[in-house]
Each structure stands twice: as structure tokens, then as C-alpha cells.
Amino acid sequence: MQTPRHVAIIMDGNGRWAEQRKRPRLIGHRAGARAVRDTIEFCIDHGVEALTLFAFSSENWARPQDEVSGLMRLFLSVLDREVDELARRGVRIRFIGEAQAFSPDIRKRMQTAEALTAGNSSLTLVIAANYGGRQDIAAAARALALDARDGRIDPDTIDEAMFATRVALADLPAVDLCIRTGGDLRISNFLLWQLAYAELWFTPTLWPDVDAATLQAAFDDFSRRQRRFGLTGAQVSQQQA
Ligand code: IPE
Ligand code: IPE
Ligand code: MG
Numbered sequence: 001m002q003t004p005r006h007v008a009i010i011m012d013g014n015g016r017w018a019e020q021r022k023r024p025r026l027i028g029h030r031a032g033a034r035a036v037r038d039t040i041e042f043c044i045d046h047g048v049e050a051l052t053l054f055a056f057s058s059e060n061w062a063r064p065q066d067e068v069s070g071l072m073r074l075f076l077s078v079l080d081r082e083v084d085e086l087a088r089r090g091v092r093i094r095f096i097g098e099a100q101a102f103s104p105d106i107r108k109r110m111q112t113a114e115a116l117t118a119g120n121s122s123l124t125l126v127i128a129a130n131y132g133g134r135q136d137i138a139a140a141a142r143a144l145a146l147d148a149r150d151g152r153i154d155p156d157t158i159d160e161a162m163f164a165t166r167v168a169l170a171d172l173p174a175v176d177l178c179i180r181t182g183g184d185l186r187i188s189n190f191l192l193w194q195l196a197y198a199e200l201w202f203t204p205t206l207w208p209d210v211d212a213a214t215l216q217a218a219f220d221d222f223s224r225r226q227r228r229f230g231l232t233g234a235q236v237s238q239q240q241a
């Protein structure tokens with residue numbers, strides 16, 4: 001049975017979960033934090049090497065100010081509450097996205113979490129915070145352009161493999177499975193480059209309701225898929241024989 005080495009999740013539906021209960025949207029985000037804990041547990045138990053979670057997109061700043069500030073407070077309290085336990089569980093924590101946009105106290109906790117867990121190896125947990133796929137690709141293009149301008153690389157040598165080393169997650173296994181909860185069938189500017197050959201799995205389940213059974217259904221579906229990478233089904237069967 002094939003298990004995904006790297007799982008990426010668009011954790012969507014917190015707001016609707018709360019609205020269905022006639023509660024403020026922030027209650028949904030808080031309930032979503034519990035689902036994050038269960039998901040990390042599930043991934044450790046299943047031997048997943050890397051888990052990338054979309055926590056806050058570069059577009060989410062445009063939400064009502066009280067929701068944004070509530071999310072920032074939640075981010076802070078989750079970092080305070082969970083990092084020590086994750087460190088004990090052997091989780092290596094990383095962040096992708098433009099961290100400069102966050103307040104100094106959040107940035108400090110992000111740096112501490114990364115430093116504290118840098119030597120861990122049970123699961124690499126990547127939190128995408130103020131992340132956007134287009135921003136990621138633009139930053140890679142900018143870095144290569146600067147290298148070319150300053151004579152460190154010859155622009156003629158820029159190819160897919162070189163570009164791939166400059167986008168986020170370059171040092172991790174390719175994303176095998178991307179899950180989106182909440183019922184919408186879109187990528188919402190998540191990992192655009194990195195999802196090129198990922199298997200996509202969508203569920204109407206709202207993120208706070210996600211549990212081990214939901215994740216198991218995604219993993220079971222993944223294990224039944226034939227990943228062809230442009231080849232024919234017969235070629236792939238032959239390779240696997
Ligand atoms: C996802 O849930 C969490 C963030 C974007 C921070 P939403 O807040 O987008 O929930 P819905 O889509 O409004 O239900
Ligand atoms: C995607 O959800 C971002 C996160 C889960 C952090 P959104 O709720 O922002 O996506 P759209 O706006 O419905 O596309
Ligand atoms: Mg949403």
C-alpha cells in the first residue's frame with residue numbers, strides 16, 4: 001500500500017463551521033487548531049515524512065480586521081501552547097511565506113520553534129503563513145535574476161531543476177497528496193509549482209470536523225491511484241513489476 005511521503009493540506013471551512021453554529025468565525029478557527037493537532041498525530045503514526053499546512057494566505061489579510069487580528073492572536077497562543085509538545089514528539093517545525101509581515105512577537109516565536117526543533121526527524125511540519133504560490137515563484141525568479149546579474153550563474157543554464165531549488169519546500173520530497181477540505185474545488189494560490197504532479201483530494205467536510213477517518217479515506221484513495229507522470233498505464237505497470 002503506497003503512503004504519501006509528503007502531504008499538503010488546504011484547511012478550509014473554519015468560518016462556515018462556526019456560522020452553522022451561529023458563533024463568531026474565530027470559534028471556527030479555534031476548533032480548526034484542534035484538527036491540526038489530530039492531523040499531525042495521524043501523519044506521525046502513518047510514517048509521513050512531511051506535512052505542509054496552509055494556515056494563512058497572502059490574500060487573507062484582506063479579511064475583516066477583527067478576523068485577521070483574532071487569527072494573529074490564535075497563531076501566537078497556538079505557538080506558545082503546542083511547540084514544546086511537538087518538539088518532544090520529534091517534529092521539525094518550519095515556516096514558509098513572507099514572515100516580515102507578522103508582528104515581532106510572532107516572528108520571534110516562529111524562529112524559536114524552528115531553532116528548537118531543527119534537529120528533529122519524525123515529521124517535518126511546514127506551516128504556510130502569509131504564503132502565496134505566485135509570490136513564491138516570483139521570489140525564485142528574483143533570486144535567479146540577482147544571481148545572473150551578479151555573475152554567479154549563467155542565465156542560459158536556468159532550467160526546471162535549477163528553478164526548483166529556489167522555490168519553497170525544495171529540500172523535501174515532492175508533494176504526493178494535496179487535500180482540500182470545505183468543499184471548494186480550487187487551489188487558492190497554494191503551492192503552484194510544487195503541486196504539478198500531486199494527487200488532489202477534495203472533501204466537503206469542514207476543517208474543524210476532520211478526524212482520523214477523514215484522513216484515512218484520503219490515504220486509502222491515494223493508495224488506489226495510478227501515478228503515471230505522463231507515461232501510459234502499461235508502462236507504469238511494467239515499471240512496478
Ligand atoms: C480557512 O477557513 C482558514 C483560513 C483561511 C485562515 P476559512 O476561514 O476560509 O473558512 P470558510 O471558507 O470561510 O468557511
Ligand atoms: C485558502 O482558503 C487559504 C487557507 C486555507 C489558509 P481561503 O478560504 O482563503 O480560499 P478562497 O478564498 O475560498 O479561495
Ligand atoms: Mg475559506
